[in-house]
Amino acid sequence: MKQEVYWNTTVNMPGDTSLTPVPESVDVAVIGGGYTGLSAALILAKRGVKVVVLEAETMGWGASSRNGGMTLTGLKVSLQTIIKNHGQGLAGELFQCSLDSVELVEQIVKEEAIDCGFARTGHLVVANKPKHFEAFKEEVDFMAKEFGYKVYLVPPKEIRNEIGTDIYYGGLVDEVSAGLNPAQFVAGLAGAAERAGAILCAKARATKIERKEKGFFIETERGSLTAESIFVATAGYTGSLVKKLQKKIVPIGSFIIATEKLPDELARELSPKNRMIFDCMHYLNYFRLWDNRLIFGGRAAFFPENENTVAKSGEILRREIIQVYPQLKDVNVEYVWGGTLDFAFDMMPHVGELDGMYYALGYAGHGVAIGTYLGKTIAESMLDGRIQEHPFARYDFPGAPLGLYDGHPWFLPFAGMWHKILDWVE
Numbered sequence: 001m002k003q004e005v006y007w008n009t010t011v012n013m014p015g016d017t018s019l020t021p022v023p024e025s026v027d028v029a030v031i032g033g034g035y036t037g038l039s040a041a042l043i044l045a046k047r048g049v050k051v052v053v054l055e056a057e058t059m060g061w062g063a064s065s066r067n068g069g070m071t072l073t074g075l076k077v078s079l080q081t082i083i084k085n086h087g088q089g090l091a092g093e094l095f096q097c098s099l100d101s102v103e104l105v106e107q108i109v110k111e112e113a114i115d116c117g118f119a120r121t122g123h124l125v126v127a128n129k130p131k132h133f134e135a136f137k138e139e140v141d142f143m144a145k146e147f148g149y150k151v152y153l154v155p156p157k158e159i160r161n162e163i164g165t166d167i168y169y170g171g172l173v174d175e176v177s178a179g180l181n182p183a184q185f186v187a188g189l190a191g192a193a194e195r196a197g198a199i200l201c202a203k204a205r206a207t208k209i210e211r212k213e214k215g216f217f218i219e220t221e222r223g224s225l226t227a228e229s230i231f232v233a234t235a236g237y238t239g240s241l242v243k244k245l246q247k248k249i250v251p252i253g254s255f256i257i258a259t260e261k262l263p264d265e266l267a268r269e270l271s272p273k274n275r276m277i278f279d280c281m282h283y284l285n286y287f288r289l290w291d292n293r294l295i296f297g298g299r300a301a302f303f304p305e306n307e308n309t310v311a312k313s314g315e316i317l318r319r320e321i322i323q324v325y326p327q328l329k330d331v332n333v334e335y336v337w338g339g340t341l342d343f344a345f346d347m348m349p350h351v352g353e354l355d356g357m358y359y360a361l362g363y364a365g366h367g368v369a370i371g372t373y374l375g376k377t378i379a380e381s382m383l384d385g386r387i388q389e390h391p392f393a394r395y396d397f398p399g400a401p402l403g404l405y406d407g408h409p410w411f412l413p414f415a416g417m418w419h420k421i422l423d424w425v426e
């Protein structure tokens with residue numbers, strides 16, 4: 001098993017932008033070159049704004065090239081919970097944004113001719129316990145009644161039409177979701193932003209931000225610049241540069257393995273409709289096919305990726321793949337890698353303005369579509385000065401309970417254990 005991001009073997013990531021000089025002054029400096037930052041840069045450049053993307057590593061290096069490519073409707077938190085916390089009206093608006101976000105990805109892929117295999121193959125949630133399936137039944141009625149939205153049940157007897165295993169107690173399908181190759185998509189976004197006139201600077205970690213009378217002074221590892229505005233798009237890799245954001249975001253690891261290429265017939269058996277599949281556990285697994293490989297992910301370790309967590313997760317996921325699909329017991333797993341998710345304490349995305357800087361983050365492992373969407377729409381709000389009207393800006397961004405977090409997640413081992421206990425007892 002190689003420790004390498006499989007997706008990166010399928011694409012030429014954008015040319016080396018580490019030599020592009022950091023400009024002396026710009027209208028907007030975007031910090032972070034993933035879906036959020038690059039889709040913001042794309043729209044800003046198209047509107048004639050002078051914009052630079054400052055990326056600490058290479059464009060797309062973060063979660064945007066490492067994820068499962070599941071381009072999903074909804075948010076991490078269930079609509080029922082969002083209604084309870086924020087009311088029916090706002091929940092409806094946020095859900096509509098999530099549908100628009102999948103449309104936006106599709107539109108960008110078409111307009112910018114990004115070859116990333118975008119396909120509306122839908123998603124399948126599988127029930128690990130009978131009570132999950134009971135909840136699915138309520139979900140079908142709830143979505144139809146409250147939102148006029150159709151999702152449908154897959155009873156246990158029919159589960160083989162959807163997935164080549166009998167370990168689940170049924171499923172729920174949403175046909176609007178899509179799948180894509182995440183690295184090809186982020187590489188395409190970077191290309192599109194550059195063609196539109198954005199300046200892309202890789203290996204240009206922003207190390208210091210100073211507020212000036214008008215705008216900001218930013219130091220990077222490759223020189224300094226001034227910017228009228230800043231858009232922070234650093235997700236799970238948010239460091240001490242913007243301490244107030246770092247204290248509200250918990251970085252959590254997620255890990256993926258990719259099998260060798262499977263024979264056509266076996267691949268079809270595993271996922272006859274090529275769905276984006278995930279389960280109902282707190283320690284969840286998510287999986288899908290790409291080019292006849294099974295891409296199988298999970299929150300196998302809670303700490304972000306490093307050589308040890310990746311190696312350990314590879315072994316755990318290898319065992320889990322066989323639990324789900326016993327027919328894969330002799331199949332080679334060729335790749336394993338990890339990436340970092342950005343969790344806010346309410347598990348909701350957060351956008352807004354902080355000390356004059358704009359931000360969008362907190363996708364909690366559900367950011368392919370919504371990150372792309374918030375990059376674009378928050379950039380638009382920067383231009384029209386109406387960020388406070390944005391649906392995702394209309395609820396509070398909570399800090400840690402009792403203020404017990406300074407950006408170093410000391411509680412992750414306990415959180416990991418707690419999730420295991422919840423999976424066991426719930």
Ligand SMILES: Cc1cc2nc3c(=O)[nH]c(=O)nc-3n(C[C@H](O)[C@H](O)[C@H](O)COP(=O)(O)OP(=O)(O)OC[C@H]3O[C@@H](n4cnc5c(N)ncnc54)[C@H](O)[C@@H]3O)c2cc1C
Nearest residue numbers: 032034035036056062063064067068070206235339367368
């Ligand atoms: C293993 C894994 C699987 C996932 N699967 C899915 C999935 O199937 N579907 C889904 O919807 N979501 C998924 N996600 C989540 C999704 O990938 C993210 O929500 C999304 O990519 C976030 O995009 P972003 O642009 O906000 O952040 P990122 O792509 O993480 O980019 C942030 C960038 O900021 C840079 N940065 C940080 N600090 C600085 C600094 N000081 N100066 C300059 N640059 C800086 C980092 O180098 C990084 O490249 C997954 C995530 C992981 C890790």
